[in-house]
Amino acid sequence: MKMYRIRAGFREGQPGQLPWGLHISGGHKSFHMIPKISLNTLKIVETLLVSNTGKARCMSTGMQKGSDFFFRQLFDTVSSTYTYLLGDMKTREAVLIDPVLEHAERDAALIKELGFKLLYAMNTHMHADHITGTGKLKSLIPGSKSVIGKSSGAKADLHIVDGDLVCFGSYQLLATATPGHTNGCLTYICHDQSIAFTGDTLLIRGCGRTDFQEGSPESLYKSVHTKIFTLPDHYTLYPAHDYKGQTATTVGEEKKYNPRLTKPLKEFVHIMETLNLPYPKMIDKAVPANRVCGIY
Protein backbone atom coordinates (compact mmCIF):
# COMPACT_ATOMS: atom_id res chain seq x y z
CA MET A 1 0.00 0.00 0.00
CA LYS A 2 1.40 3.36 -1.00
CA MET A 3 0.79 6.85 0.34
CA TYR A 4 -0.93 7.65 -2.93
CA ARG A 5 -3.60 5.04 -2.41
CA ILE A 6 -4.28 6.04 1.15
CA ARG A 7 -4.65 9.66 0.16
CA ALA A 8 -6.68 8.99 -2.98
CA GLY A 9 -8.98 6.88 -0.86
CA PHE A 10 -9.99 9.59 1.50
CA ARG A 11 -10.03 12.24 -1.19
CA GLU A 12 -12.47 10.35 -3.34
CA GLY A 13 -14.57 9.11 -0.44
CA GLN A 14 -15.45 12.46 1.07
CA PRO A 15 -14.26 15.29 -1.15
CA GLY A 16 -15.59 18.08 1.05
CA GLN A 17 -14.93 17.16 4.64
CA LEU A 18 -12.40 14.38 4.95
CA PRO A 19 -11.81 11.90 7.74
CA TRP A 20 -9.11 12.45 10.35
CA GLY A 21 -10.05 16.10 10.55
CA LEU A 22 -8.46 16.82 7.17
CA HIS A 23 -9.75 19.56 4.92
CA ILE A 24 -8.85 20.20 1.30
CA SER A 25 -9.80 23.57 -0.08
CA GLY A 26 -10.23 22.17 -3.63
CA GLY A 27 -9.79 23.79 -7.05
CA HIS A 28 -6.55 24.22 -8.93
CA LYS A 29 -5.85 27.77 -7.95
CA SER A 30 -6.41 27.50 -4.24
CA PHE A 31 -3.77 26.56 -1.71
CA HIS A 32 -3.78 22.80 -1.29
CA MET A 33 -2.42 22.40 2.17
CA ILE A 34 -3.63 20.36 5.03
CA PRO A 35 -2.46 21.96 8.23
CA LYS A 36 -2.59 20.45 11.65
CA ILE A 37 -2.50 16.74 10.91
CA SER A 38 -1.82 15.27 14.32
CA LEU A 39 1.47 13.51 14.79
CA ASN A 40 -0.38 10.36 15.80
CA THR A 41 -2.14 10.30 12.44
CA LEU A 42 1.14 10.79 10.63
CA LYS A 43 2.65 7.97 12.66
CA ILE A 44 -0.17 5.65 11.58
CA VAL A 45 0.32 6.62 7.93
CA GLU A 46 4.07 6.17 8.22
CA THR A 47 3.67 2.77 9.84
CA LEU A 48 1.36 1.66 7.05
CA LEU A 49 3.82 2.94 4.50
CA VAL A 50 6.92 1.37 5.94
CA SER A 51 5.31 -1.97 6.68
CA ASN A 52 3.94 -2.23 3.17
CA THR A 53 6.86 -1.21 1.01
CA GLY A 54 7.76 -4.84 0.50
CA LYS A 55 11.16 -5.49 -0.99
CA ALA A 56 13.04 -2.27 -0.35
CA ARG A 57 14.93 -0.64 -3.18
CA CYS A 58 18.25 0.09 -1.55
CA MET A 59 20.61 2.89 -2.46
CA SER A 60 18.97 3.73 -5.74
CA THR A 61 18.16 7.10 -7.15
CA GLY A 62 14.84 7.07 -8.78
CA MET A 63 11.29 7.96 -9.33
CA GLN A 64 8.23 5.87 -9.79
CA LYS A 65 8.29 4.89 -13.44
CA GLY A 66 4.96 4.80 -15.14
CA SER A 67 3.59 7.29 -12.63
CA ASP A 68 2.92 10.91 -13.48
CA PHE A 69 5.64 12.21 -11.19
CA PHE A 70 8.11 14.60 -12.80
CA PHE A 71 11.50 15.33 -11.26
CA ARG A 72 14.34 17.56 -12.45
CA GLN A 73 17.42 18.59 -10.52
CA LEU A 74 19.05 21.93 -11.36
CA PHE A 75 22.34 23.42 -10.17
CA ASP A 76 23.95 26.76 -9.41
CA THR A 77 27.71 26.47 -9.82
CA VAL A 78 28.46 29.69 -7.89
CA SER A 79 26.87 28.67 -4.57
CA SER A 80 26.71 24.93 -5.39
CA THR A 81 22.96 25.03 -4.71
CA TYR A 82 20.54 22.41 -5.99
CA THR A 83 17.08 23.47 -7.10
CA TYR A 84 14.37 20.88 -7.67
CA LEU A 85 11.41 21.04 -10.01
CA LEU A 86 8.68 18.56 -9.13
CA GLY A 87 5.45 18.18 -11.03
CA ASP A 88 2.37 16.13 -11.73
CA MET A 89 2.42 15.41 -15.47
CA LYS A 90 -1.32 14.82 -15.50
CA THR A 91 -2.57 17.99 -13.81
CA ARG A 92 0.60 19.95 -14.80
CA GLU A 93 0.86 21.43 -11.31
CA ALA A 94 4.43 21.92 -10.11
CA VAL A 95 6.54 23.16 -7.22
CA LEU A 96 10.12 24.44 -7.19
CA ILE A 97 12.35 23.87 -4.16
CA ASP A 98 15.22 26.25 -3.32
CA PRO A 99 15.43 28.33 -6.51
CA VAL A 100 18.41 30.70 -6.86
CA LEU A 101 17.87 34.33 -7.89
CA GLU A 102 20.38 34.27 -10.76
CA HIS A 103 18.64 31.26 -12.31
CA ALA A 104 15.03 32.39 -11.92
CA GLU A 105 14.76 33.04 -15.66
CA ARG A 106 16.27 29.66 -16.55
CA ASP A 107 13.84 27.95 -14.20
CA ALA A 108 10.82 29.94 -15.41
CA ALA A 109 11.70 29.13 -19.05
CA LEU A 110 11.99 25.42 -18.28
CA ILE A 111 8.67 25.42 -16.42
CA LYS A 112 7.05 27.12 -19.42
CA GLU A 113 8.64 24.74 -21.96
CA LEU A 114 7.46 21.74 -20.00
CA GLY A 115 3.95 23.16 -19.78
CA PHE A 116 3.83 23.24 -15.99
CA LYS A 117 1.81 25.60 -13.82
CA LEU A 118 4.02 26.62 -10.90
CA LEU A 119 2.00 26.64 -7.69
CA TYR A 120 4.75 27.20 -5.13
CA ALA A 121 8.31 28.49 -5.10
CA MET A 122 9.52 27.02 -1.82
CA ASN A 123 12.54 27.28 0.41
CA THR A 124 13.82 24.63 2.79
CA HIS A 125 15.07 27.50 4.99
CA MET A 126 16.34 31.07 4.94
CA HIS A 127 19.61 30.64 3.05
CA ALA A 128 22.77 32.55 3.92
CA ASP A 129 24.89 31.68 0.89
CA HIS A 130 22.71 32.80 -2.01
CA ILE A 131 19.66 34.95 -2.63
CA THR A 132 16.46 32.99 -3.13
CA GLY A 133 14.73 33.12 -6.49
CA THR A 134 11.23 32.82 -5.02
CA GLY A 135 10.45 36.54 -5.21
CA LYS A 136 11.63 36.87 -8.81
CA LEU A 137 9.79 33.71 -9.83
CA LYS A 138 6.57 35.18 -8.46
CA SER A 139 7.01 38.13 -10.80
CA LEU A 140 7.98 35.89 -13.74
CA ILE A 141 5.15 33.42 -13.13
CA PRO A 142 2.09 35.32 -11.93
CA GLY A 143 -0.10 33.27 -9.62
CA SER A 144 2.74 31.31 -8.06
CA LYS A 145 3.22 31.71 -4.31
CA SER A 146 6.31 31.78 -2.12
CA VAL A 147 6.50 29.27 0.73
CA ILE A 148 8.83 29.01 3.72
CA GLY A 149 8.82 27.62 7.26
CA LYS A 150 7.10 29.83 9.83
CA SER A 151 10.06 29.61 12.20
CA SER A 152 12.40 31.08 9.57
CA GLY A 153 11.17 34.56 10.36
CA ALA A 154 11.21 35.31 6.61
CA LYS A 155 8.44 36.97 4.66
CA ALA A 156 6.48 34.73 2.25
CA ASP A 157 2.97 34.24 0.94
CA LEU A 158 2.61 31.05 2.94
CA HIS A 159 4.27 30.03 6.18
CA ILE A 160 4.24 26.35 6.95
CA VAL A 161 4.95 24.25 10.01
CA ASP A 162 5.85 20.67 10.85
CA GLY A 163 3.20 18.29 9.57
CA ASP A 164 1.82 20.53 6.82
CA LEU A 165 1.34 18.95 3.42
CA VAL A 166 2.16 20.85 0.26
CA CYS A 167 0.15 19.35 -2.59
CA PHE A 168 0.66 19.59 -6.34
CA GLY A 169 -1.63 17.44 -8.46
CA SER A 170 -1.69 13.95 -6.97
CA TYR A 171 1.53 14.42 -5.04
CA GLN A 172 2.38 15.79 -1.62
CA LEU A 173 5.40 17.07 0.22
CA LEU A 174 5.28 16.57 3.97
CA ALA A 175 6.96 19.50 5.70
CA THR A 176 9.05 18.13 8.54
CA ALA A 177 10.74 20.44 11.03
CA THR A 178 14.47 19.70 11.14
CA PRO A 179 16.02 22.67 13.00
CA GLY A 180 19.72 22.91 13.72
CA HIS A 181 21.29 24.68 10.75
CA THR A 182 18.63 27.37 11.27
CA ASN A 183 15.48 27.40 13.41
CA GLY A 184 13.18 27.30 10.40
CA CYS A 185 14.76 24.41 8.50
CA LEU A 186 12.23 22.06 6.93
CA THR A 187 12.81 18.73 5.24
CA TYR A 188 10.23 18.04 2.54
CA ILE A 189 9.33 14.36 2.29
CA CYS A 190 7.48 12.79 -0.64
CA HIS A 191 6.58 9.34 0.70
CA ASP A 192 4.90 8.38 -2.56
CA GLN A 193 8.27 8.58 -4.35
CA SER A 194 10.49 7.53 -1.43
CA ILE A 195 12.42 10.80 -1.62
CA ALA A 196 13.17 13.72 0.69
CA PHE A 197 14.66 17.17 0.24
CA THR A 198 16.86 17.81 3.22
CA GLY A 199 17.98 21.41 2.62
CA ASP A 200 21.14 22.11 4.64
CA THR A 201 20.17 19.80 7.49
CA LEU A 202 21.77 16.74 5.94
CA LEU A 203 24.26 17.01 3.07
CA ILE A 204 25.89 14.11 1.19
CA ARG A 205 28.44 12.73 3.68
CA GLY A 206 28.12 16.02 5.56
CA CYS A 207 25.70 18.53 7.07
CA GLY A 208 25.05 22.26 7.16
CA ARG A 209 27.15 24.42 9.46
CA THR A 210 25.75 25.38 12.85
CA ASP A 211 27.85 28.41 13.75
CA PHE A 212 25.66 31.28 12.58
CA GLN A 213 22.01 32.33 12.43
CA GLU A 214 20.32 30.12 15.05
CA GLY A 215 22.70 27.23 14.49
CA SER A 216 22.75 24.45 17.09
CA PRO A 217 24.71 21.21 16.62
CA GLU A 218 22.55 19.48 19.27
CA SER A 219 19.33 20.41 17.43
CA LEU A 220 20.73 19.37 14.06
CA TYR A 221 21.87 16.02 15.41
CA LYS A 222 18.46 15.39 16.96
CA SER A 223 16.67 16.44 13.74
CA VAL A 224 18.71 14.09 11.57
CA HIS A 225 18.48 11.15 13.93
CA THR A 226 14.77 11.47 14.70
CA LYS A 227 13.37 12.78 11.42
CA ILE A 228 15.66 11.66 8.58
CA PHE A 229 17.51 8.55 9.74
CA THR A 230 14.14 7.10 10.79
CA LEU A 231 13.01 7.05 7.15
CA PRO A 232 13.43 3.75 5.27
CA ASP A 233 17.02 3.10 4.13
CA HIS A 234 16.11 3.14 0.44
CA TYR A 235 14.69 6.69 0.50
CA THR A 236 16.73 8.93 -1.81
CA LEU A 237 17.85 12.21 -0.23
CA TYR A 238 18.37 15.39 -2.21
CA PRO A 239 20.29 18.14 -0.39
CA ALA A 240 20.34 21.89 -1.03
CA HIS A 241 24.07 21.79 -1.77
CA ASP A 242 26.98 19.65 -2.73
CA TYR A 243 30.55 20.78 -3.22
CA LYS A 244 32.11 17.58 -4.57
CA GLY A 245 30.02 16.80 -7.64
CA GLN A 246 27.61 14.47 -5.89
CA THR A 247 23.92 14.74 -6.72
CA ALA A 248 22.03 12.47 -4.33
CA THR A 249 22.36 9.99 -1.51
CA THR A 250 20.14 7.63 0.46
CA VAL A 251 19.15 7.24 4.10
CA GLY A 252 21.04 3.92 4.20
CA GLU A 253 24.24 5.45 2.86
CA GLU A 254 24.24 8.37 5.28
CA LYS A 255 23.43 6.19 8.28
CA LYS A 256 26.48 4.15 7.39
CA TYR A 257 28.95 6.61 5.89
CA ASN A 258 28.20 10.16 7.05
CA PRO A 259 31.51 11.07 8.71
CA ARG A 260 29.85 13.43 11.22
CA LEU A 261 26.40 12.10 11.94
CA THR A 262 27.44 8.51 12.53
CA LYS A 263 29.39 9.77 15.58
CA PRO A 264 27.93 9.99 19.11
CA LEU A 265 26.30 13.35 19.92
CA LYS A 266 29.20 14.60 22.05
CA GLU A 267 31.75 13.90 19.32
CA PHE A 268 29.47 15.45 16.68
CA VAL A 269 29.14 18.65 18.73
CA HIS A 270 32.92 18.78 19.13
CA ILE A 271 33.40 18.35 15.35
CA MET A 272 30.90 21.12 14.57
CA GLU A 273 32.40 23.49 17.16
CA THR A 274 35.93 23.10 15.85
CA LEU A 275 35.33 23.37 12.09
CA ASN A 276 36.80 26.90 12.06
CA LEU A 277 34.97 27.78 8.86
CA PRO A 278 35.39 31.23 7.34
CA TYR A 279 32.62 33.78 7.83
CA PRO A 280 30.00 33.08 5.11
CA LYS A 281 30.86 35.59 2.40
CA MET A 282 27.30 36.10 1.19
CA ILE A 283 25.54 36.15 4.58
CA ASP A 284 25.32 39.91 5.06
CA LYS A 285 23.77 40.32 1.64
CA ALA A 286 21.78 37.08 1.41
CA VAL A 287 20.02 36.94 4.78
CA PRO A 288 18.46 40.44 4.65
CA ALA A 289 17.37 39.77 1.04
CA ASN A 290 16.01 36.33 1.86
CA ARG A 291 13.94 37.77 4.71
CA VAL A 292 11.82 39.28 1.95
CA CYS A 293 11.92 36.48 -0.68
CA GLY A 294 14.97 37.92 -2.39
CA ILE A 295 13.17 41.27 -2.93
CA TYR A 296 10.91 41.43 -5.99
Added chain:
Amino acid sequence: MKMYRIRAGFREGQPGQLPWGLHISGGHKSFHMIPKISLNTLKIVETLLVSNTGKARCMSTGMQKGSDFFFRQLFDTVSSTYTYLLGDMKTREAVLIDPVLEHAERDAALIKELGFKLLYAMNTHMHADHITGTGKLKSLIPGSKSVIGKSSGAKADLHIVDGDLVCFGSYQLLATATPGHTNGCLTYICHDQSIAFTGDTLLIRGCGRTDFQEGSPESLYKSVHTKIFTLPDHYTLYPAHDYKGQTATTVGEEKKYNPRLTKPLKEFVHIMETLNLPYPKMIDKAVPANRVCGIY
Protein backbone atom coordinates in the same frame (compact mmCIF):
# COMPACT_ATOMS: atom_id res chain seq x y z
CA MET B 1 5.98 -5.64 -22.68
CA LYS B 2 9.35 -4.30 -21.63
CA MET B 3 12.85 -4.96 -22.91
CA TYR B 4 13.58 -6.73 -19.66
CA ARG B 5 10.94 -9.36 -20.29
CA ILE B 6 12.02 -9.98 -23.84
CA ARG B 7 15.59 -10.42 -22.75
CA ALA B 8 14.80 -12.50 -19.70
CA GLY B 9 12.68 -14.73 -21.87
CA PHE B 10 15.36 -15.76 -24.28
CA ARG B 11 18.00 -15.93 -21.59
CA GLU B 12 16.08 -18.40 -19.54
CA GLY B 13 14.82 -20.38 -22.50
CA GLN B 14 18.17 -21.24 -24.05
CA PRO B 15 20.99 -20.20 -21.76
CA GLY B 16 23.77 -21.50 -23.99
CA GLN B 17 22.91 -20.73 -27.56
CA LEU B 18 20.26 -18.07 -27.85
CA PRO B 19 17.82 -17.32 -30.66
CA TRP B 20 18.49 -14.54 -33.17
CA GLY B 21 22.15 -15.54 -33.35
CA LEU B 22 22.84 -14.09 -29.91
CA HIS B 23 25.52 -15.50 -27.70
CA ILE B 24 26.12 -14.76 -24.06
CA SER B 25 29.44 -15.86 -22.70
CA GLY B 26 27.98 -16.41 -19.19
CA GLY B 27 29.51 -16.12 -15.72
CA HIS B 28 29.97 -12.98 -13.70
CA LYS B 29 33.59 -12.33 -14.51
CA SER B 30 33.51 -12.75 -18.26
CA PHE B 31 32.78 -10.02 -20.74
CA HIS B 32 29.05 -9.97 -21.38
CA MET B 33 28.81 -8.51 -24.83
CA ILE B 34 26.77 -9.58 -27.76
CA PRO B 35 28.41 -8.31 -30.90
CA LYS B 36 26.93 -8.30 -34.34
CA ILE B 37 23.21 -8.16 -33.64
CA SER B 38 21.81 -7.34 -37.05
CA LEU B 39 20.07 -4.01 -37.42
CA ASN B 40 16.92 -5.81 -38.52
CA THR B 41 16.83 -7.67 -35.25
CA LEU B 42 17.29 -4.46 -33.32
CA LYS B 43 14.50 -2.89 -35.34
CA ILE B 44 12.16 -5.72 -34.36
CA VAL B 45 13.06 -5.35 -30.69
CA GLU B 46 12.64 -1.58 -30.89
CA THR B 47 9.27 -1.92 -32.58
CA LEU B 48 8.10 -4.30 -29.88
CA LEU B 49 9.35 -1.90 -27.26
CA VAL B 50 7.81 1.23 -28.66
CA SER B 51 4.48 -0.35 -29.50
CA ASN B 52 4.19 -1.84 -26.05
CA THR B 53 5.22 0.98 -23.78
CA GLY B 54 1.59 1.89 -23.26
CA LYS B 55 1.01 5.25 -21.67
CA ALA B 56 4.29 7.06 -22.21
CA ARG B 57 5.95 8.85 -19.31
CA CYS B 58 6.74 12.18 -20.87
CA MET B 59 9.53 14.49 -19.84
CA SER B 60 10.28 12.77 -16.59
CA THR B 61 13.62 11.87 -15.11
CA GLY B 62 13.52 8.53 -13.57
CA MET B 63 14.37 4.96 -13.08
CA GLN B 64 12.28 1.88 -12.72
CA LYS B 65 11.21 1.87 -9.10
CA GLY B 66 11.06 -1.51 -7.51
CA SER B 67 13.62 -2.81 -9.98
CA ASP B 68 17.22 -3.50 -9.07
CA PHE B 69 18.59 -0.74 -11.28
CA PHE B 70 20.93 1.70 -9.56
CA PHE B 71 21.71 5.13 -11.02
CA ARG B 72 23.91 7.93 -9.72
CA GLN B 73 24.98 11.06 -11.56
CA LEU B 74 28.31 12.67 -10.61
CA PHE B 75 29.80 15.98 -11.69
CA ASP B 76 33.18 17.60 -12.33
CA THR B 77 32.86 21.36 -11.86
CA VAL B 78 36.14 22.14 -13.68
CA SER B 79 35.20 20.65 -17.07
CA SER B 80 31.43 20.46 -16.33
CA THR B 81 31.55 16.73 -17.10
CA TYR B 82 28.90 14.28 -15.92
CA THR B 83 29.93 10.80 -14.87
CA TYR B 84 27.34 8.07 -14.41
CA LEU B 85 27.45 5.07 -12.15
CA LEU B 86 24.98 2.35 -13.13
CA GLY B 87 24.56 -0.92 -11.31
CA ASP B 88 22.49 -4.00 -10.72
CA MET B 89 21.70 -4.03 -7.02
CA LYS B 90 21.10 -7.77 -7.06
CA THR B 91 24.30 -8.99 -8.71
CA ARG B 92 26.24 -5.83 -7.62
CA GLU B 93 27.81 -5.53 -11.07
CA ALA B 94 28.31 -1.92 -12.18
CA VAL B 95 29.62 0.26 -14.99
CA LEU B 96 30.91 3.83 -14.92
CA ILE B 97 30.41 6.12 -17.91
CA ASP B 98 32.79 9.01 -18.63
CA PRO B 99 34.82 9.15 -15.41
CA VAL B 100 37.17 12.13 -14.92
CA LEU B 101 40.79 11.56 -13.84
CA GLU B 102 40.65 14.01 -10.91
CA HIS B 103 37.62 12.23 -9.45
CA ALA B 104 38.75 8.64 -9.91
CA GLU B 105 39.32 8.28 -6.17
CA ARG B 106 35.92 9.77 -5.31
CA ASP B 107 34.26 7.40 -7.76
CA ALA B 108 36.22 4.36 -6.57
CA ALA B 109 35.33 5.17 -2.93
CA LEU B 110 31.64 5.45 -3.78
CA ILE B 111 31.68 2.17 -5.70
CA LYS B 112 33.32 0.50 -2.70
CA GLU B 113 30.89 2.03 -0.18
CA LEU B 114 27.92 0.89 -2.23
CA GLY B 115 29.36 -2.60 -2.51
CA PHE B 116 29.51 -2.66 -6.29
CA LYS B 117 31.91 -4.63 -8.46
CA LEU B 118 32.99 -2.36 -11.30
CA LEU B 119 33.09 -4.30 -14.55
CA TYR B 120 33.72 -1.50 -17.05
CA ALA B 121 34.99 2.07 -16.96
CA MET B 122 33.61 3.34 -20.24
CA ASN B 123 33.92 6.42 -22.40
CA THR B 124 31.32 7.75 -24.81
CA HIS B 125 34.22 9.06 -26.93
CA MET B 126 37.80 10.32 -26.77
CA HIS B 127 37.33 13.54 -24.81
CA ALA B 128 39.25 16.73 -25.57
CA ASP B 129 38.31 18.79 -22.50
CA HIS B 130 39.37 16.54 -19.65
CA ILE B 131 41.51 13.47 -19.04
CA THR B 132 39.54 10.27 -18.65
CA GLY B 133 39.61 8.45 -15.32
CA THR B 134 39.33 4.99 -16.89
CA GLY B 135 43.04 4.21 -16.64
CA LYS B 136 43.30 5.30 -13.01
CA LEU B 137 40.11 3.43 -12.09
CA LYS B 138 41.61 0.25 -13.50
CA SER B 139 44.51 0.65 -11.09
CA LEU B 140 42.20 1.56 -8.17
CA ILE B 141 39.75 -1.26 -8.90
CA PRO B 142 41.69 -4.31 -10.12
CA GLY B 143 39.68 -6.45 -12.51
CA SER B 144 37.75 -3.57 -14.09
CA LYS B 145 38.23 -3.02 -17.80
CA SER B 146 38.35 0.13 -19.92
CA VAL B 147 35.90 0.39 -22.81
CA ILE B 148 35.71 2.80 -25.76
CA GLY B 149 34.39 2.86 -29.32
CA LYS B 150 36.66 1.19 -31.88
CA SER B 151 36.48 4.21 -34.19
CA SER B 152 37.89 6.48 -31.48
CA GLY B 153 41.41 5.27 -32.23
CA ALA B 154 42.08 5.23 -28.46
CA LYS B 155 43.69 2.42 -26.53
CA ALA B 156 41.40 0.41 -24.22
CA ASP B 157 40.86 -3.13 -23.00
CA LEU B 158 37.72 -3.44 -25.07
CA HIS B 159 36.78 -1.73 -28.29
CA ILE B 160 33.11 -1.74 -29.14
CA VAL B 161 31.08 -0.96 -32.24
CA ASP B 162 27.52 -0.03 -33.13
CA GLY B 163 25.11 -2.70 -31.96
CA ASP B 164 27.28 -4.14 -29.19
CA LEU B 165 25.63 -4.69 -25.84
CA VAL B 166 27.48 -3.95 -22.63
CA CYS B 167 25.90 -6.02 -19.86
CA PHE B 168 26.06 -5.61 -16.07
CA GLY B 169 23.86 -7.94 -14.06
CA SER B 170 20.40 -7.97 -15.63
CA TYR B 171 20.92 -4.69 -17.49
CA GLN B 172 22.35 -3.77 -20.85
CA LEU B 173 23.69 -0.71 -22.59
CA LEU B 174 23.27 -0.76 -26.34
CA ALA B 175 26.24 0.97 -27.99
CA THR B 176 24.93 3.12 -30.81
CA ALA B 177 27.30 4.86 -33.22
CA THR B 178 26.57 8.60 -33.26
CA PRO B 179 29.57 10.17 -35.03
CA GLY B 180 29.83 13.90 -35.65
CA HIS B 181 31.54 15.40 -32.61
CA THR B 182 34.24 12.76 -33.12
CA ASN B 183 34.29 9.65 -35.33
CA GLY B 184 34.14 7.29 -32.39
CA CYS B 185 31.21 8.83 -30.50
CA LEU B 186 28.83 6.27 -29.04
CA THR B 187 25.45 6.81 -27.40
CA TYR B 188 24.72 4.17 -24.77
CA ILE B 189 21.03 3.26 -24.63
CA CYS B 190 19.40 1.34 -21.78
CA HIS B 191 15.97 0.48 -23.21
CA ASP B 192 14.95 -1.26 -20.01
CA GLN B 193 15.12 2.06 -18.14
CA SER B 194 14.13 4.34 -21.05
CA ILE B 195 17.39 6.27 -20.73
CA ALA B 196 20.36 7.07 -22.97
CA PHE B 197 23.82 8.54 -22.40
CA THR B 198 24.52 10.82 -25.33
CA GLY B 199 28.09 11.92 -24.62
CA ASP B 200 28.83 15.13 -26.55
CA THR B 201 26.58 14.21 -29.47
CA LEU B 202 23.49 15.78 -27.96
CA LEU B 203 23.70 18.19 -25.03
CA ILE B 204 20.77 19.79 -23.17
CA ARG B 205 19.45 22.39 -25.64
CA GLY B 206 22.77 22.12 -27.47
CA CYS B 207 25.30 19.73 -28.96
CA GLY B 208 29.04 19.09 -28.98
CA ARG B 209 31.26 21.25 -31.19
CA THR B 210 32.28 19.90 -34.59
CA ASP B 211 35.31 22.03 -35.40
CA PHE B 212 38.16 19.81 -34.20
CA GLN B 213 39.21 16.16 -34.09
CA GLU B 214 37.06 14.52 -36.80
CA GLY B 215 34.15 16.90 -36.25
CA SER B 216 31.45 17.01 -38.90
CA PRO B 217 28.20 18.94 -38.48
CA GLU B 218 26.52 16.85 -41.20
CA SER B 219 27.40 13.60 -39.43
CA LEU B 220 26.30 14.91 -36.03
CA TYR B 221 22.96 16.08 -37.44
CA LYS B 222 22.37 12.70 -39.07
CA SER B 223 23.36 10.86 -35.88
CA VAL B 224 20.97 12.84 -33.70
CA HIS B 225 18.06 12.67 -36.14
CA THR B 226 18.40 8.98 -36.99
CA LYS B 227 19.66 7.50 -33.70
CA ILE B 228 18.47 9.73 -30.84
CA PHE B 229 15.38 11.61 -32.03
CA THR B 230 13.95 8.27 -33.19
CA LEU B 231 13.83 7.05 -29.57
CA PRO B 232 10.49 7.43 -27.75
CA ASP B 233 9.81 10.99 -26.55
CA HIS B 234 9.78 10.02 -22.88
CA TYR B 235 13.33 8.58 -22.88
CA THR B 236 15.52 10.58 -20.49
CA LEU B 237 18.82 11.72 -21.98
CA TYR B 238 21.97 12.19 -19.92
CA PRO B 239 24.77 14.15 -21.63
CA ALA B 240 28.51 14.18 -20.92
CA HIS B 241 28.37 17.90 -20.08
CA ASP B 242 26.20 20.80 -19.11
CA TYR B 243 27.33 24.35 -18.51
CA LYS B 244 24.09 25.87 -17.19
CA GLY B 245 23.24 23.72 -14.19
CA GLN B 246 20.95 21.35 -16.05
CA THR B 247 21.22 17.65 -15.29
CA ALA B 248 19.00 15.81 -17.77
CA THR B 249 16.58 16.21 -20.64
CA THR B 250 14.27 14.03 -22.73
CA VAL B 251 13.95 13.12 -26.38
CA GLY B 252 10.64 15.00 -26.51
CA GLU B 253 12.14 18.17 -25.07
CA GLU B 254 15.11 18.24 -27.43
CA LYS B 255 13.00 17.49 -30.49
CA LYS B 256 10.94 20.53 -29.57
CA TYR B 257 13.36 22.96 -27.97
CA ASN B 258 16.94 22.23 -29.07
CA PRO B 259 17.89 25.57 -30.63
CA ARG B 260 20.29 23.97 -33.12
CA LEU B 261 18.99 20.53 -33.96
CA THR B 262 15.40 21.59 -34.61
CA LYS B 263 16.72 23.61 -37.57
CA PRO B 264 17.01 22.22 -41.14
CA LEU B 265 20.40 20.61 -41.91
CA LYS B 266 21.70 23.55 -43.94
CA GLU B 267 20.94 26.05 -41.18
CA PHE B 268 22.43 23.70 -38.57
CA VAL B 269 25.67 23.42 -40.54
CA HIS B 270 25.82 27.20 -40.85
CA ILE B 271 25.29 27.60 -37.08
CA MET B 272 28.05 25.10 -36.30
CA GLU B 273 30.46 26.64 -38.80
CA THR B 274 30.07 30.13 -37.42
CA LEU B 275 30.25 29.46 -33.68
CA ASN B 276 33.76 30.93 -33.55
CA LEU B 277 34.60 29.05 -30.38
CA PRO B 278 38.01 29.43 -28.76
CA TYR B 279 40.57 26.67 -29.25
CA PRO B 280 39.83 23.99 -26.60
CA LYS B 281 42.25 24.80 -23.81
CA MET B 282 42.75 21.20 -22.68
CA ILE B 283 42.86 19.51 -26.10
CA ASP B 284 46.63 19.30 -26.52
CA LYS B 285 46.97 17.67 -23.12
CA ALA B 286 43.73 15.68 -22.99
CA VAL B 287 43.65 14.00 -26.39
CA PRO B 288 47.14 12.43 -26.24
CA ALA B 289 46.41 11.28 -22.66
CA ASN B 290 42.99 9.93 -23.58
CA ARG B 291 44.48 7.92 -26.43
CA VAL B 292 45.95 5.74 -23.68
CA CYS B 293 43.08 5.79 -21.11
CA GLY B 294 44.50 8.81 -19.31
CA ILE B 295 47.83 6.99 -18.74
CA TYR B 296 47.92 4.68 -15.70
